[in-house]
Amino acid sequence: MTTSYIGERIQRLEDPRLLTGQALFVDDLHLPQMLEVAFLRSSYAHARIRKIDTSAALKRPGVVAVYTAQDLGAYWQPGPLLVSPPPTIQRISFNTRTQVALAKDKVRYVGEPIAAVVAESRYIAEDALTDIVVDFEPLPAVVDLEQALLPNTVLVHDDLSSNLAAHVIQEKGNYFAIKDQADVIIRRKLSYDHGAAVAMENRGIVADWDAKSQQLTVWDTTQAPIPIMNGLARMLGLSENQVRVIAPFVGGGFGPKIMMFYSEEMLIPWISKQLARPVKWIEDRQENFLATTHERLQIHNAEMALTKEGKILGIHDIFLHDTGAYDPYGLTVPINSQCTLLGPYHVPNYYSEFSVIFTNKMIVTPYRGAGRPQGVFVMERLLDFAARQLGLTPADIRRRNFIPPDQFPYKNEIIYQDFAPLTYDSGNYAPAMDQAIELIEYKKFVEEEQPKLRAAGRKVGIGIVSYVEGTGIGPYEGARVTVGASGKVSVATGVGTQGQAHFTTFAQIVADVLQVDIHDVFVVTGDTLKMNWGCGTFASRGMVVAGNACYAAALAVREKILKLASEVLQSPKDTLELSKSAVCVKGMPDKKISLGELAVRANPLRGAVKPGTEPGLEASAYFGPASGATANGVHAAIVEVNPKTMRVDILKYVVVHDCGKVINPMVVEGQIHGGIAQGIGNAYYEQLVYDKKGQLLTASLMDYLLPTSYDVPRKILTGHMETPSPLNPLGVKGTGEAGAIPAASLFVQAVENALENPKLEICEIPMSPNRLFELLK
Amino acid sequence: MSNLFPITVTVNGTPYHREVEPRLLLSDFLRHTLGLTGTHIACEHGVCGVCTVLLDDRPVRSCLMFAVQANGHRVTTVEGLAKDMEHLHPLQEAFSEKHALQCGFCTPGFLMTLIAFLHENPNPTEEEIREAISGNLCRCTGYQNIIEAVKLAVSKMNAAKGK
Numbered sequence: 001m002t003t004s005y006i007g008e009r010i011q012r013l014e015d016p017r018l019l020t021g022q023a024l025f026v027d028d029l030h031l032p033q034m035l036e037v038a039f040l041r042s043s044y045a046h047a048r049i050r051k052i053d054t055s056a057a058l059k060r061p062g063v064v065a066v067y068t069a070q071d072l073g074a075y076w077q078p079g080p081l082l083v084s085p086p087p088t089i090q091r092i093s094f095n096t097r098t099q100v101a102l103a104k105d106k107v108r109y110v111g112e113p114i115a116a117v118v119a120e121s122r123y124i125a126e127d128a129l130t131d132i133v134v135d136f137e138p139l140p141a142v143v144d145l146e147q148a149l150l151p152n153t154v155l156v157h158d159d160l161s162s163n164l165a166a167h168v169i170q171e172k173g174n175y176f177a178i179k180d181q182a183d184v185i186i187r188r189k190l191s192y193d194h195g196a197a198v199a200m201e202n203r204g205i206v207a208d209w210d211a212k213s214q215q216l217t218v219w220d221t222t223q224a225p226i227p228i229m230n231g232l233a234r235m236l237g238l239s240e241n242q243v244r245v246i247a248p249f250v251g252g253g254f255g256p257k258i259m260m261f262y263s264e265e266m267l268i269p270w271i272s273k274q275l276a277r278p279v280k281w282i283e284d285r286q287e288n289f290l291a292t293t294h295e296r297l298q299i300h301n302a303e304m305a306l307t308k309e310g311k312i313l314g315i316h317d318i319f320l321h322d323t324g325a326y327d328p329y330g331l332t333v334p335i336n337s338q339c340t341l342l343g344p345y346h347v348p349n350y351y352s353e354f355s356v357i358f359t360n361k362m363i364v365t366p367y368r369g370a371g372r373p374q375g376v377f378v379m380e381r382l383l384d385f386a387a388r389q390l391g392l393t394p395a396d397i398r399r400r401n402f403i404p405p406d407q408f409p410y411k412n413e414i415i416y417q418d419f420a421p422l423t424y425d426s427g428n429y430a431p432a433m434d435q436a437i438e439l440i441e442y443k444k445f446v447e448e449e450q451p452k453l454r455a456a457g458r459k460v461g462i463g464i465v466s467y468v469e470g471t472g473i474g475p476y477e478g479a480r481v482t483v484g485a486s487g488k489v490s491v492a493t494g495v496g497t498q499g500q501a502h503f504t505t506f507a508q509i510v511a512d513v514l515q516v517d518i519h520d521v522f523v524v525t526g527d528t529l530k531m532n533w534g535c536g537t538f539a540s541r542g543m544v545v546a547g548n549a550c551y552a553a554a555l556a557v558r559e560k561i562l563k564l565a566s567e568v569l570q571s572p573k574d575t576l577e578l579s580k581s582a583v584c585v586k587g588m589p590d591k592k593i594s595l596g597e598l599a600v601r602a603n604p605l606r607g608a609v610k611p612g613t614e615p616g617l618e619a620s621a622y623f624g625p626a627s628g629a630t631a632n633g634v635h636a637a638i639v640e641v642n643p644k645t646m647r648v649d650i651l652k653y654v655v656v657h658d659c660g661k662v663i664n665p666m667v668v669e670g671q672i673h674g675g676i677a678q679g680i681g682n683a684y685y686e687q688l689v690y691d692k693k694g695q696l697l698t699a700s701l702m703d704y705l706l707p708t709s710y711d712v713p714r715k716i717l718t719g720h721m722e723t724p725s726p727l728n729p730l731g732v733k734g735t736g737e738a739g740a741i742p743a744a745s746l747f748v749q750a751v752e753n754a755l756e757n758p759k760l761e762i763c764e765i766p767m768s769p770n771r772l773f774e775l776l777k
Numbered sequence: 778m779s780n781l782f783p784i785t786v787t788v789n790g791t792p793y794h795r796e797v798e799p800r801l802l803l804s805d806f807l808r809h810t811l812g813l814t815g816t817h818i819a820c821e822h823g824v825c826g827v828c829t830v831l832l833d834d835r836p837v838r839s840c841l842m843f844a845v846q847a848n849g850h851r852v853t854t855v856e857g858l859a860k861d862m863e864h865l866h867p868l869q870e871a872f873s874e875k876h877a878l879q880c881g882f883c884t885p886g887f888l889m890t891l892i893a894f895l896h897e898n899p900n901p902t903e904e905e906i907r908e909a910i911s912g913n914l915c916r917c918t919g920y921q922n923i924i925e926a927v928k929l930a931v932s933k934m935n936a937a938k939g940k
């Protein structure tokens with residue numbers, strides 16, 4: 001009998017550790033002689049630093065050292081540009097300005113680190129922050145995106161001629177040539193404000209330089225331990241072999257933990273090396289709001305040309321994108337917006353132009369969705385307004401524009417964030433819409449329930465939206481699979497894990513290939529000592545890229561197992577089968593050898609290993625997809641708005657989702673639930689509010705509202721579709737961001753429908769009860 | 778700064794005598810002085826519930842208390858719920874079965890809040906469960922599966938009582 005774990009709702013192998021408080025998070029580390037660091041951060045959004053006096057801090061008992069930019073010497077360097085602008089885009093300009101470890105002459109956002117205090121405890125380090133005196137010369141702050149490019153505006157970077165960080169134009173067809181043929185033109189200004197990822201675990205780093213062994217060990221809440229290892233080796237002038245980076249259990253990532261190098265990430269290892277003692281820094285929640293990257297502010301001026309039947313002829317969109325004070329993450333986010341805007345629809349003509357703006361705010365890098373929610377918002381809103389004008393239902397207008405299933409692979413002609421032309425590998429959109437309509441009982445609601453409830457004075461509404469998501473991009477990930485003498489299987493992969501169930505899903509894949517009990521498979525992620533080639537966990541790519549690497553490595557080990565077993569059992573390979581951690585001759589269950597025994601034979605202490613044979617039952621494999629796998633979905637919801645308070649209750653929420661082959665449906669649903677909650681937070685509760693001086697007014701969980709158990713959908717029904725991706729052997733597509741991408745667009749459509757006010761048009765995210773009252777006035 | 782106060786706190790049944798600064802938070806005392814790192818902290822301003830422990834069987838936010846205030850009291854942390862990983866509390870089992878945790882960082886706080894809640898209200902309705910966890914933030918799960926897990930735990934605990 002063959003065991004099959006792939007596709008099953010397997011309970012997670014990592015749960016017992018997490019449920020009993022035994023899982024190691026970075027802040028749980030206690031090393032002998034460990035020092036702790038607190039950062040003095042800028043209280044101004046924009047100011048020159050005239051002088052820093054740290055002498056009093058140094059005198060405080062328990063303080064070991066205080067560092068400013070001056071003390072860093074040659075180590076003071078702008079951080080690396082993580083993602084260069086796509087060389088494949090023709091009309092592009094980009095000004096690289098990356099963050100530094102400690103601000104030198106000028107601060108550019110509230111929260112920018114100026115000095116690091118190292119002390120025997122965090123309590124003492126924080127006391128000493130108050131001893132430091134900084135002489136600032138405040139400057140006007142660049143906050144408003146639309147004013148940042150006006151002449152005579154103060155410059156965030158003095159050496160540039162304006163606050164323009166980048167400018168990109170991408171085009172498909174010729175919008176200007178077809179505009180005149182349109183029956184209808186829908187033109188709107190649409191904006192999307194900043195939100196924060198707010199992983200429950202704040203960032204943190206522990207670095208331990210051991211002078212005797214000349215080894216640096218770093219524990220980091222990063223989503224990308226291998227690039228951190230490589231970068232630290234380069235910055236500190238060490239060989240990669242001297243640096244081990246471990247991302248242990250990480251309490252939520254959602255994008256900002258893929259950013260590197262944060263100032264603290266450059267500094268803490270350097271300090272440990274200076275003092276030859278372990279050093280710890282753990283971010284507090286206020287620092288997390290001020291100094292962890294965030295995302296989403298864009299302002300679009302968009303227009304859509306349509307026929308009177310509701311067919312899209314073309315789209316013209318010009319938008320501004322806020323990158324904050326620096327732009328280390330290149331153009332990933334705005335290019336995602338530009339590309340994802342096109343959605344599952346056939347848009348023959350597209351003109352898209354964006355400007356990226358430097359402002360005096362924290363740096364912008366991907367947050368779950370990474371520019372896609374904004375693109376989807378623009379497209380879905382334009383379709384909503386067009387449908388209203390043409391008297392179509394939201395479902396109808398979308399159906400009329402879906403790319404038909406025989407058009408795949410579908411080429412969109414513009415360049416995606418992975419530098420490759422945007423091509424949808426596969427998809428089947430109309431059935432997803434049909435299934436969503438059925439699950440939400442659209443017809444019944446609109447024809448029977450809604451009129452009844454409305455007659456009773458209740459404001460109930462329905463919405464439906466669709467989207468695509470480019471997932472699982474390259475470059476590559478690796479995995480090493482080893483069968484040990486005990487018969488246990490170990491899997492090591494470089495991607496970090498922040499709750500995605502990698503310990504279970506990767507084990508499911510390997511257990512199936514090797515036909516072992518899943519509890520005999522032990523997965524290690526995010527420890528560069530165990531796997532030192534790879535990239536990281538981002539862009540919904542863990543399962544697509546690392547999952548396929550695990551699969552390839554397991555297949556290679558299986559080959560080795562069969563080859564050796566064939567010699568031992570003296571039977572050709574094709575007569576053998578793997579079953580229950582052993583190999584046997586088909587039909588002769590007694591003629592068998594266990595995997596553990598084979599592992600011992602593959603690694604003998606005496607005798608000769610045949611030339612060309614590698615020792616052990618081990619294989620490493622890498623997987624790099626040529627381009628991303630395109631997932632898609634349809635979300636629908638029924639909401640009720642209380643007209644007195646504008647409280648919105650989500651009575652029913654339906655997701656029909658196609659992420660190709662599903663390894664563990666329970667895990668996929670969990671990812672979708674969490675994404676939806678974040679999307680709803682984004683739509684109605686969460687907003688990073690900056691005042692004119694660039695002060696963040698919402699830097700605590702009292703002011704920045706996360707959705708609670710009351711604010712999320714009462715019920716989420718999920719319908720899975722499976723259009724396997726042809727781009728990878730497992731046929732999987734990513735799913736990590738799927739919930740978050742369309743939720744806000746859906747939320748506002750349903751709220752508009754509930755409020756039955758023909759004049760109400762929601763053109764901005766987030767909404768809030770206050771803002772709704774204002775719009776209805 | 779050597780004004781240290783001697784305190785005795787009984788954590789998960791073990792009495793600990795320590796000398797602490799009066800400003801030391803209970804959360805830091807548990808995590809750093811005693812090394813019981815299962816209790817997590819995420820905001821240190823009382824909003825998220827991640828740091829919840831039981832003080833004499835009632836849920837408290839350990840980031841909002843000083844260690845000296847726990848002097849002479851009993852504290853239960855997540856480490857006190859199960860003998861080992863093979864013998865989970867029914868609530869822990871239900872969390873795993875219903876996939877009520879992803880990164881697991883918030884989970885100790887939810888468990889401790891719910892232990893106290895289920896003690897007070899062993900047969901809650903769904904709305905009561907929703908209310909009971911409304912002071913705990915989770916950024917990963919969207920809460921649906923947490924509510925399902927509590928329902929499952931209730932039936933498990935009732936079945937165990939019935940035996």
Ligand code: FES
Pocket residue numbers: 817818819820821822823824825826827828829838839840841
């Ligand atoms: S850490 Fe105590 S309530 Fe958030």
Ligand code: FES
Pocket residue numbers: 200251252499877878879880881882883884914915916917918
């Ligand atoms: S499981 Fe990650 S915060 Fe709740």
